[in-house]
Amino acid sequence: MDTWKLFKRNSIWQVQAKNGDSWTWKQMLKIRDSALIHCGGEENLKQLIASCYKNSKIQLSSLYKLFSPNASKVRWRNTIWGGLNYPKHSFICWLTIQDRLQTKDRLMRRGIINENKCTLCSGQENRDHLFFGCPFSSEIWNQVMLWLQFKWRSCNWRCLLDWYCNKPRGRGDKVKIKRLAFTTTLYKIWCERNYRIFKQQYKSKDQLVKEIKMDILIIILNSSLPDTLKEWISLCK
Numbered sequence: 001m002d003t004w005k006l007f008k009r010n011s012i013w014q015v016q017a018k019n020g021d022s023w024t025w026k027q028m029l030k031i032r033d034s035a036l037i038h039c040g041g042e043e044n045l046k047q048l049i050a051s052c053y054k055n056s057k058i059q060l061s062s063l064y065k066l067f068s069p070n071a072s073k074v075r076w077r078n079t080i081w082g083g084l085n086y087p088k089h090s091f092i093c094w095l096t097i098q099d100r101l102q103t104k105d106r107l108m109r110r111g112i113i114n115e116n117k118c119t120l121c122s123g124q125e126n127r128d129h130l131f132f133g134c135p136f137s138s139e140i141w142n143q144v145m146l147w148l149q150f151k152w153r154s155c156n157w158r159c160l161l162d163w164y165c166n167k168p169r170g171r172g173d174k175v176k177i178k179r180l181a182f183t184t185t186l187y188k189i190w191c192e193r194n195y196r197i198f199k200q201q202y203k204s205k206d207q208l209v210k211e212i213k214m215d216i217l218i219i220i221l222n223s224s225l226p227d228t229l230k231e232w233i234s235l236c237k
């Protein structure tokens with residue numbers, strides 16, 4: 001098989017198996033497809049692979065750990081996978097929990113950039129700051145939690161994760177909403193940071209909160225949750 005011919009028109013992410021291709025090649029494409037589904041798309045998978053590089057070399061052991069079944073048997077498994085969560089939200093949340101997102105502090109340590117100024121405020125970007133310590137993000141969390149009438153408040157990463165994972169009060173469906181709020185908010189903060197860096201597009205806190213509420217609302221209204229809960233969330237202000 002001439003592999004280069006296969007890539008003439010398609011990248012490794014798009015190429016499809018054809019009749020006559022070897023068994024090994026077809027298996028490789030099957031693995032690629034399940035990895036794409038698992039990660040919620042090409043961009044997410046590329047980011048995951050990028051997070052496993054060390055000194056310009058891929059660390060297969062890191063990649064294996066991320067994909068191995070044991071890696072997902074941790075206490076936050078239910079918080080990020082399954083339920084009402086979108087795969088792309090779950091995936092970013094998964095990388096965040098493992099501190100594997102390409103935040104500026106990591107890029108700086110690798111010598112790719114030379115400063116790690118937060119794009120949401122004037123602090124220094126690392127995972128804990130970007131999602132939780134940053135005044136911009138704290139306000140987003142507080143507004144989302146206020147909207148959903150969650151009385152508990154914190155912007156400490158460990159406390160927040162612990163609350164979402166270990167203290168899911170209320171009935172099962174409310175827990176699903178709580179988890180959905182967690183993964184959606186986290187994802188939207190990450191997107192806002194990326195839009196600011198790569199597209200120079202800025203949203204205000206209020207705009208972002210509005211979008212988060214809309215995303216959560218749409219997911220819930222299209223879910224199989226009871227009508228009483230759908231009505232409840234529609235009335236949340």
Ligand SMILES: [Zn+2]
Nearest residue numbers: 118121123134
């Ligand atoms: Zn900040």
